[in-house]
Amino acid sequence: MEQTLLVLPMALTVVGAFVLLMLSTVKTIGLRRYLAVAVAFLAVSFVIELPQFGNGPARYAFPDIFGKMYLIDDFSTLFDLMFLAGAILTLLINSVYLEKRKYYNGEFFALFLFSIFGMMTLAHANDLVTAFIGLELASLSIYALVGYHKNNPLSGEAMFKYLVLGSLAGAMFILGAAIIYGVTGTTVITEIGTFVQQQGSHYTLALTVAGMLLFVTILFKIGAVPFHAWVLDVYHGSPFPVTMFMASTFKIALFAVALRIYLAYFALSGLHGSEILTVLTILTLLGGSWLALSQSILKRMLAGSSIVHGGYMLIALSSIGLGSQLAAPAIMFYLLSYFISSVGAFGILSYIAADAKRPLTYDDFKGFAQKRPYLAAMMAIFMLSLSGFPSTIGFLGKFYIFTSAIESRQFLLAGLGIFIAFVSVYYYFKLIAVMYFYETESKREPFRFGMSTLLITMMALMAIWGGIGTGLIPFFPGADGLIDIAKQAIGSL
Amino acid sequence: MMEMLLSLIVFLPMLFAMVMGLLRVSHAVLRIGAMLSALAVLALVFYATLHFDPHASGMQFVRHLPWIKNYGISYYLGLDAISLVILLMIAVLMPLLHLYMWHYEKRGYWYNMLLLQTGVTGAVLSLDLILFYLFWETMLLPIFIMIGRYGHGMNQFHAMKILLMTVLGSMAMLFSILYLGYEYYDLHGSWSFAYDRLATLHFDPKTSIWLAAGFLLAFAIKIPLIGFHTWMAPAYSSAPTPALVILSAVMAKLGAYGLWRFGYGVFGPTLSYYEPIIAVLAIIGLLYFAIHAIMENNLRRMFAYSSGSHLSLIALGIVLTNIYAWSGSLYFIATHALASGGIFLMIGLLYQRTGSVHISNLGGIASVAPRFAFLFAFFALCIAGLPGTGGFVGELLIIVGAFQQNLGIGLATATTMLAAMTFVFWMLQRTLFGPARTHTEHFADLNNKEMLMLAPIALLLVVTGIAPSLFAPLFEPQLQEMLHRLALSVGGAS
Numbered sequence: 001m002e003q004t005l006l007v008l009p010m011a012l013t014v015v016g017a018f019v020l021l022m023l024s025t026v027k028t029i030g031l032r033r034y035l036a037v038a039v040a041f042l043a044v045s046f047v048i049e050l051p052q053f054g055n056g057p058a059r060y061a062f063p064d065i066f067g068k069m070y071l072i073d074d075f076s077t078l079f080d081l082m083f084l085a086g087a088i089l090t091l092l093i094n095s096v097y098l099e100k101r102k103y104y105n106g107e108f109f110a111l112f113l114f115s116i117f118g119m120m121t122l123a124h125a126n127d128l129v130t131a132f133i134g135l136e137l138a139s140l141s142i143y144a145l146v147g148y149h150k151n152n153p154l155s156g157e158a159m160f161k162y163l164v165l166g167s168l169a170g171a172m173f174i175l176g177a178a179i180i181y182g183v184t185g186t187t188v189i190t191e192i193g194t195f196v197q198q199q200g201s202h203y204t205l206a207l208t209v210a211g212m213l214l215f216v217t218i219l220f221k222i223g224a225v226p227f228h229a230w231v232l233d234v235y236h237g238s239p240f241p242v243t244m245f246m247a248s249t250f251k252i253a254l255f256a257v258a259l260r261i262y263l264a265y266f267a268l269s270g271l272h273g274s275e276i277l278t279v280l281t282i283l284t285l286l287g288g289s290w291l292a293l294s295q296s297i298l299k300r301m302l303a304g305s306s307i308v309h310g311g312y313m314l315i316a317l318s319s320i321g322l323g324s325q326l327a328a329p330a331i332m333f334y335l336l337s338y339f340i341s342s343v344g345a346f347g348i349l350s351y352i353a354a355d356a357k358r359p360l361t362y363d364d365f366k367g368f369a370q371k372r373p374y375l376a377a378m379m380a381i382f383m384l385s386l387s388g389f390p391s392t393i394g395f396l397g398k399f400y401i402f403t404s405a406i407e408s409r410q411f412l413l414a415g416l417g418i419f420i421a422f423v424s425v426y427y428y429f430k431l432i433a434v435m436y437f438y439e440t441e442s443k444r445e446p447f448r449f450g451m452s453t454l455l456i457t458m459m460a461l462m463a464i465w466g467g468i469g470t471g472l473i474p475f476f477p478g479a480d481g482l483i484d485i486a487k488q489a490i491g492s493l
Numbered sequence: 494m495m496e497m498l499l500s501l502i503v504f505l506p507m508l509f510a511m512v513m514g515l516l517r518v519s520h521a522v523l524r525i526g527a528m529l530s531a532l533a534v535l536a537l538v539f540y541a542t543l544h545f546d547p548h549a550s551g552m553q554f555v556r557h558l559p560w561i562k563n564y565g566i567s568y569y570l571g572l573d574a575i576s577l578v579i580l581l582m583i584a585v586l587m588p589l590l591h592l593y594m595w596h597y598e599k600r601g602y603w604y605n606m607l608l609l610q611t612g613v614t615g616a617v618l619s620l621d622l623i624l625f626y627l628f629w630e631t632m633l634l635p636i637f638i639m640i641g642r643y644g645h646g647m648n649q650f651h652a653m654k655i656l657l658m659t660v661l662g663s664m665a666m667l668f669s670i671l672y673l674g675y676e677y678y679d680l681h682g683s684w685s686f687a688y689d690r691l692a693t694l695h696f697d698p699k700t701s702i703w704l705a706a707g708f709l710l711a712f713a714i715k716i717p718l719i720g721f722h723t724w725m726a727p728a729y730s731s732a733p734t735p736a737l738v739i740l741s742a743v744m745a746k747l748g749a750y751g752l753w754r755f756g757y758g759v760f761g762p763t764l765s766y767y768e769p770i771i772a773v774l775a776i777i778g779l780l781y782f783a784i785h786a787i788m789e790n791n792l793r794r795m796f797a798y799s800s801g802s803h804l805s806l807i808a809l810g811i812v813l814t815n816i817y818a819w820s821g822s823l824y825f826i827a828t829h830a831l832a833s834g835g836i837f838l839m840i841g842l843l844y845q846r847t848g849s850v851h852i853s854n855l856g857g858i859a860s861v862a863p864r865f866a867f868l869f870a871f872f873a874l875c876i877a878g879l880p881g882t883g884g885f886v887g888e889l890l891i892i893v894g895a896f897q898q899n900l901g902i903g904l905a906t907a908t909t910m911l912a913a914m915t916f917v918f919w920m921l922q923r924t925l926f927g928p929a930r931t932h933t934e935h936f937a938d939l940n941n942k943e944m945l946m947l948a949p950i951a952l953l954l955v956v957t958g959i960a961p962s963l964f965a966p967l968f969e970p971q972l973q974e975m976l977h978r979l980a981l982s983v984g985g986a987s
Contacts, residue, residue: 390627396561399671406675415668422664429637429656437641437649479561
């Protein structure tokens with residue numbers, strides 16, 4: 001019974017997906033109903049999962065059936081919570097957008113839930129094969145979601161680009177896993193970790209190559225340079241809810257598996273993980289910045305900048321290998337901060353894009369502060385947070401990342417990261433500048449209260465609270481409480 | 494009350510702005526609220542001054558609360574003589590600026606101004622480096638918006654330029670701050686970013702020099718020293734008047750303040766490595782900016798350059814590390830802020846009346862507007878260091894300090910007074926005297942509201958000019974003590 005309760009959130013997500021799939025054949029159900037059903041399933045999962053955090057030591061789910069494949073610990077629980085919250089927020093914030101676009105139906109939500117299930121599997125996976133299944137489950141659903149707007153050639157192109165390249169990258173994972181199995185005789189991550197620690201020095205080359213193959217897949221999915229060629233087009237071609245989902249929630253899932261594998265595989269051993277990762281991090285930071293700088297369409301700019309944010313987290317990831325105690329919690333915190341700010345920014349874009357016929361550029365935001373002062377102020381908050389301006393959660397996220405890099409004596413990376421943050425000020429502040437510097441002819445529109453705007457407001461408040469918040473308010477974690485939670489989750493590994 | 498005092502001074506304007514913004518009050522209420530908040534802050538600062546003990550060592554009215562405990566970041570405010578002088582200057586200028594803006598219709602001005610006040614006072618009072626960084630960046634935003642939204646000329650480009658240059662400096666400083674914090678952690682096993690704790694760290698000289706460079710870059714850009722000054726003239730000429738006054742009178746001074754508090758406060762003896770470099774840059778800047786000012790036809794740019802020249806003088810005074818130069822610099826920080834605030838406000842009025850700030854369009858103002866001409870000449874002469882005004886005392890002390898250091902520096906410094914006299918007299922002659930031009934024929938004299946705004950500044954400049962002994966006891970004991978400590982640590986290090 002207890003075992004059932006542990007996996008119930010995951011099970012509910014799948015059940016929800018199937019229910020939606022069956023409902024999607026019924027023509028009379030409106031979009032609102034689908035949305036309500038999807039959110040209801042996710043919310044129930046969330047509520048069941050929430051008290052499990054901090055609930056004793058790590059254990060295996062149904063060990064007599066699955067062996068050591070499914071691990072349940074604070075780490076995975078925290079990530080599950082983030083996925084569920086991410087999915088709920090993505091759906092609700094985009095409700096206006098979804099309603100204005102007629103091509104959404106029940107399948108869309110079913111795919112959404114399937115991909116969440118895949119991500120949860122990924123977070124729980126203690127086995128490379130399970131991780132692969134989770135990864136592909138999440139990815140396949142997202143491939144379909146990317147091409148969901150069937151009549152839009154951009155969307156179709158994006159889907160094929162992502163599908164072909166993504167499958168190729170996925171194959172690397174299996175190849176890596178196969179080599180590891182050949183060397184170590186197991187695919188269970190914890191056992192591989194033990195093997196690497198004890199006898200890794202005899203097989204350095206094979207293990208490093210295999211590890212890097214695993215990481216090629218992960219780096220591809222987070223869009224690290226030089227595996228980034230798809231990012232801008234795919235983010236641009238996808239419908240807004242999907243872009244938001246990929247940029248925030250899916251990225252969190254990838255770092256979940258990256259952290260688990262890296263901590264077990266590279267961090268404890270003499271394998272050359274950090275050196276290679278350092279080079280890739282530098283490339284990612286520089287390349288992503290270049291891409292983000294040169295865009296005029298906002299969606300593409302955010303896509304480019306999401307590569308850069310992946311780069312920041314890679315800084316911390318390679319610091320883990322060099323003995324930084326803070327790096328792993330720093331990644332968790334950064335994920336959270338990036339999630340809040342990017343979901344907010346994408347949310348406002350999607351809210352406005354619901355009425356627009358063409359992609360939004362910087363120029364479309366001229367005089368936005370006059371037209372919609374509250375939305376403009378919130379957009380400014382998200383931009384500040386993304387650029388790491390102090391008194392927002394984005395600043396603390398970067399603060400933790402850079403201190404962890406300094407802790408592991410990676411001055412080059414810390415310095416470069418700070419320089420890249422400086423560069424990012426340009427493309428984020430350009431949006432603030434166009435919003436506030438221009439007068440507009442059109443009349444001021446009132447602030448419409450609705451699910452989307454309410455949630456965006458909440459995100460903006462969280463971005464501020466996360467940056468300056470203290471533990472003064474009980475039961476409401478400030479900056480301090482969040483990093484404690486992250487530490488606890490990492491501690492359970 | 495005492496422990497809340499500094500927090501109130503810092504956050505009152507911002508709270509006002511937030512309340513006003515959320516209630517969406519009418520413009521009339523907004524400006525009255527802003528004025529009330531500025532006056533309340535002024536009263537609080539006076540209260541702090543009355544209870545300030547100049548002979549106490551260390552910080553006063555300290556407020557030290559844990560903030561982000563995991564990283565030892567704290568909410569740490571405190572007041573000493575240096576910050577008190579700057580705080581007084583900000584508090585006095587603010588209500589006058591609000592008075593200048595009284596007829597401004599755009600609400601954005603008022604919100605930005607209130608936020609700006611929180612930013613600058615917060616930066617002056619915070620003793621935790623992360624908190625300092627927070628305010629340091631916060632004060633940049635309103636300036637950015639004000640220049641970009643309400644400025645003229647190529648204002649949007651210049652707003653971006655000032656933003657990027659300043660942020661570049663701040664980022665270098667951030668790196669140094671993080672490194673310091675980590676070193677403290679490495680040594681003590683717990684984090685801290687309090688400046689006095691970080692001051693106890695000992696580095697090998699090479700590391701220390703690099704770390705200090707991060708801070709100095711941020712301060713050099715803010716001051717601006719020559720080489721780091723390219724944002725200055727364009728930003729000054731395209732900023733709207735209130736932002737301009739803040740830029741020259743307050744924000745630039747925070748660079749100098751940072752040199753004291755975090756340059757000498759944290760790095761102490763290491764800074765002696767940079768003293769000659771800064772001194773040379775400052776002396777070149779002094780002359781270069783002064784010559785530029787002589788050649789300038791645009792009044793705003795002229796006083797931007799003269800400001801640059803005098804800020805170099807202040808920076809020079811700080812790195813000379815003797816008591817004359819130090820008290821001169823601190824004195825000059827306050828009096829220059831008043832004088833340049835006064836002159837830029839008057840240039841703003843001039844622009845409102847004539848639509849031009851070019852000297853070639855002006856002339857003969859003295860014959861049609863004697864009150865205006867008198868005050869304008871007074872502020873300009875005060876900037877040039879006319880004896881009997883506050884500017885003179887500060888400049889003289891720095892020059893005395895320079896001569897004490899060595900003859901060459903002394904002579905170079907003294908020439909700037911000459912250069913300043915040159916451009917001020919020449920400018921006055923071309924703008925105020927001679928026949929009236931088309932632009933100045935119907936020049937209206939100052940009205941009572943404008944007199945109310947400018948008279949306090951003029952009065953303060955006279956008082957500081959003829960009775961420096963009223964103010965010096967406030968800060969001299971502490972500067973003496975700091976110098977003493979610095980001398981000890983230099984002795985100890987060598």
